[in-house]
Amino acid sequence: MAKLYFYYASMNAGKSTTLLQADFNYRERGMATMLWTAALDHRGGDRAIESRIGLNAGAHRFDAGTDLCVAVGVAHAATPLSCVLIDEAQFLTPAQVWQCARLADEVGIPVLCYGLRTDFQGELFPGSAVLLGIADALVELKAVCHCGRKATMNLRVDAAGHAVTAGAQNEIGGNDRYVALCRRHFAAEMGLYGAAHGAGA
Numbered sequence: 001m002a003k004l005y006f007y008y009a010s011m012n013a014g015k016s017t018t019l020l021q022a023d024f025n026y027r028e029r030g031m032a033t034m035l036w037t038a039a040l041d042h043r044g045g046d047r048a049i050e051s052r053i054g055l056n057a058g059a060h061r062f063d064a065g066t067d068l069c070v071a072v073g074v075a076h077a078a079t080p081l082s083c084v085l086i087d088e089a090q091f092l093t094p095a096q097v098w099q100c101a102r103l104a105d106e107v108g109i110p111v112l113c114y115g116l117r118t119d120f121q122g123e124l125f126p127g128s129a130v131l132l133g134i135a136d137a138l139v140e141l142k143a144v145c146h147c148g149r150k151a152t153m154n155l156r157v158d159a160a161g162h163a164v165t166a167g168a169q170n171e172i173g174g175n176d177r178y179v180a181l182c183r184r185h186f187a188a189e190m191g192l193y194g195a196a197h198g199a200g201a
Contacts, residue, residue, distance in 0.1 A: 002104040003136035006089065008117040008128065010151045010180040013143035015114040017051040019085050022112060031082035034075050035059035036068070038088035049087045059087065068099040073107065081109050089115030092127035101134055119169045120156035120178070122186065145182035153186035155179045163189040 009015055019035075026033045037048050039061035048059035062068065072084055084103060086092070092100070092113070100111040113135070117128050124132070132138065143151040156164040156171070156178055171177065187193050 002108045002110045004101050004104045004131075004134065005110070005112045005137045005139065006128075006131040006135040007112065007114045007139045007141055008131075009141035010116065010143045011154050011178045012052065012151070012180045013141040014051070014053075015141055016049055016087055017053055017055055018141060019087050019112065019114045020049065020051060020055045020057055022083075023057065023085055026083050032079050033083045033085060034072060034081050036062050036084065036086045038091040039063040039066075040091065062086075062092070062096065064093050066096065068096055069102055069107075072103055072109065076107065076109065084109055084111045086111065086113045087115070089113035089131065090117075090119075090125035090128045091115070092131075094126055094130045097127055097130040097134065104136070116154060118153065120154050120164065120167075120171075121169075121190075122153060123169070125169070143180045145180065145185055147182060147185060149182035149184070151180035151182055153181050153183055155181050155186055155189050165190055 007015060007018060023033050023035060035049060035057055037059045040063070048057070048061060050056040060071065072081065075081060084100070086100070097113075100113065103109045104111050113131055115128060115131075116125060117132070118124055145151040156167070158164055181189065
């Protein structure tokens with residue numbers, strides 16, 4: 001039975017690299033795939049999905065109005081698909097996540113979603129929240145904080161490298177805008193634990 005997968009991590013954990021490797025594995029075996037990424041991320045140009053280590057591939061782009069069931073269904077009718085892979089899956093709407101589930105459940109196509117779990121304020125993205133709730137398999141990819149602990153949080157920084165504590169949830173950026181940190185160092189940068197922590201309270 002086909003499944004819905006959610007591979008989640010902080011920035012710099014290799015999500016796009018893992019997606020592209022999975023795509024390569026399918027194609028190497030003669031299996032057709034369909035790649036998607038968020039329309040609001042134009043950093044890669046024609047190389048819609050691009051990893052920090054230089055791997056890239058073209059992909060279809062989704063926005064809030066994209067019906068993934070219809071779009072994938074049309075492609076599947078023309079060339080049977082063995083897998084659908086979605087980068088930047090945190091930007092899926094809740095309805096689109098359910099469309100991904102329907103593709104797995106009713107059409108029989110595995111759907112592999114790769115994305116962030118939380119935003120720069122530690123809040124779940126709407127798409128990620130639904131994926132965490134309904135995906136058949138949850139896989140955490142690992143990144144490392146500067147202290148050596150597992151990085152699970154995404155700190156947004158300004159041009160001077162200072163923490164940004166307010167703003168729009170969706171803001172595209174790379175290493176110049178985001179730093180992957182463990183929870184402890186994220187909270188310290190955001191001022192979430194306050195002075196009471198040092199006082200032993």
